[in-house]
Amino acid sequence: MTTIEILTVIFVGFAGGLSVGTGFVAFLVVLGVIPRLTQLTKTMKHIHAYEWSAVAGAMVGGWMSLRHSVLYISKYWLIPIGLLHGVFIGMLAAALTEVLNVWPILAKRIGVADKIVILLMAIAFGKVIGSLFHWIYFVDYFQ
Numbered sequence: 001m002t003t004i005e006i007l008t009v010i011f012v013g014f015a016g017g018l019s020v021g022t023g024f025v026a027f028l029v030v031l032g033v034i035p036r037l038t039q040l041t042k043t044m045k046h047i048h049a050y051e052w053s054a055v056a057g058a059m060v061g062g063w064m065s066l067r068h069s070v071l072y073i074s075k076y077w078l079i080p081i082g083l084l085h086g087v088f089i090g091m092l093a094a095a096l097t098e099v100l101n102v103w104p105i106l107a108k109r110i111g112v113a114d115k116i117v118i119l120l121m122a123i124a125f126g127k128v129i130g131s132l133f134h135w136i137y138f139v140d141y142f143q
Helices: 003-031 033-041 044-066 075-100 102-110 113-137
Strands: none
Touching: 003 033, 003 044, 033 044, 033 075, 075 113, 102 113
8 A cells, every 4th residue: 555545544534433423422412312311310420431431432332343353252241241232222222212202202193192101112122022033043153
């Protein structure tokens, strides 16, 4: 590679990271996801830990996506790691839908406002079953 090509790759990578990072921060700040998440879980005193977790997760995720990282750990670590990922995604989705008031509006529009608890339970169980289906049938544990 020539020096111009290397500088171009560095510039494009930096510009892409800057735009994605800006979008991520806008998502978190404009919608107020992290403060709402701390309100839902009643952990307002730990808001700085949530913020730094989001920053650290974005940085580690970005770094690992740029490299072919292999973690040489036991397959039994997949259970707690998967559980923590599921908890994070579930809480983030719950905070986002709470901020946007999606489910009450949807329930009114489709005419099931009196059955909103059943609707939410169906969504939660569907996500759990879908995740289990993915992990049981599509993840090859013996690579």
